[in-house]
Amino acid sequence: MDVDLRLVRYFLVMAEELHFTAAARRLYVSQPALSNQIRRLEGLLGVQLFERSPRGVTLTAAGEAFLPHAQRGLAAIRAGVAEALDATGRDQVLRIDVLQTDLVTPRAVLARLRDRLPSLRLEVSSRGSRDQEQRLLNGELDLALCGSSASLPDGLKQRLIGREPLGVALPMDHRLAVAAAVAVQDLAEETHYLPRDDFAPEWNEFILDCYRTAGFAPRRHPASTDGTGSALELVRAGECVALGLLSTPCPPGVVVRPLVAGVPLYTWSLRWRESAQTPTAALTALADIDQ
Template identity: 85%
Template sequence: MDVDLRLVRYFLVMAEELHFTAAARRLYVSQPALSNQIRRLESQLGTQLFERSPRGVTLTAAGDAFLPHAQGALAAIRSGVAEAMAAAGRDQVLRIDVLQTDLATPRAVLARLREQLPSLRLEVSSRGSRDQEQRLLSGDLDLGLCGSTAHLPDGLMQRLIRREALGVALPKGHPLAAADAVAVRELADELHYLPRDDFAPEWNDFILGCCRTAGFTPRRHPASTDGTSSALELVRAGECVAIGLLSTPYPDGVVVRPLAAGVPPYSWSLRWRESTHAPTAALAALRNFEGS
């Protein structure tokens, strides 16, 4: 039986989202078109892959059984295309998500790859670590850069590449702005900015852990964004403070002070899918990155 690979990709995105509207948005197709294509695949396979009900969409037993094979097939095709391009002497493509391109470590990672692998064409995205996991597992992404986590999904590999010191961003007129260093416990009464939990959960867990170690749970500012620039505008306006990396570019009107001794550094890691052809050239180029 021949199965259209495009339909397999539709199935994989639908299996990740379990929501026709969200999946159709990711695939740049209409919801009715996606529904028709899923039904076409189910017709080809002779079985129902998704259970549709007023409570939502779930995979059937057949869908669960088909899922790992579909992931492997699509990843194998992509790996084969990459190797064929390399054998033909054509530039290879590395699809990499770096969480945020305006931070120092992501910028340095991209610069290292461009310097050491000039024939490598980078397709860079910044869609968050949760999205990274889904795309790595589905074969839609080759390499991810985000914070280290102790709870890595099955099928993914992780390698620590850098540790960074932390500071706190304060409005220029804040009483702590004149301090040489700030203890986390001194921030107990402040309103704190944190990104969306589904964008960088490992970062939020790290910051919450630092605060709880200091004896408090931070009060969160109600606004939440994906990038640092808009967050620092809230700090500059005096609405909140934000614990962040000392290497982050800070705008005028925002003062950053290092956190006092005892706060662990933040760890950055590379992630890739274990069961597919690893991006070996990129991983080799990023060895010994800690001191760069």
């Protein structure tokens, strides 16, 4: 019997969470899609793995029996992939731009590459997505991490790797700093920071769309920089607020509050040049970066 490894991974995450919504969030799929895939696995195995009831989700006896074998099997596959990737990556260089190295997802990507491809030498830069496009097309860059875009330049390919919730960075003494969550509409009268339009246009378009959905056009702070550090200094000084990733680390004097439900998640993607030699080892090492 052939069983899709993706189904095994879905089963293991579901067995850890025992909650379809939480497991679907970890796997970056919808709850109905996860439920369908679990039923597909149960159909392939011919057994029921989870007991679903109004009180919650539990493993059945069959699920408990399958669990340790699934864990060992997936661990063995990952170990084999790691050894194969290590052999492939030996004495190779990967030129990667990650937008900003102080954010959670870029740090996770670099940590995964170092962990799974220890012999691969990384050349890391943080020069913005517009610059990434040109360097990928010119062959000066192998892989780029940035926000996803529906209008991908000709010659480039992308793969979605994860999503992150947004928050708003506020001065510690701001009226909304004590709020459990902030509605974008409540920021209509504020001055807003945005990076240079040519640094990460897909980010600015995403954020501006959040403002448009909330019914206003933001008053932009006149200063624009490439990194979060300078932006958060402006926030700390009380000159502006800034929408950003909820996971963004903050300096003293700045707090990040989550946005209320309904605001879209920011989607990260990996990009590479279609006509170049595909960075297969790196892409494989990052296949399950969300885990």
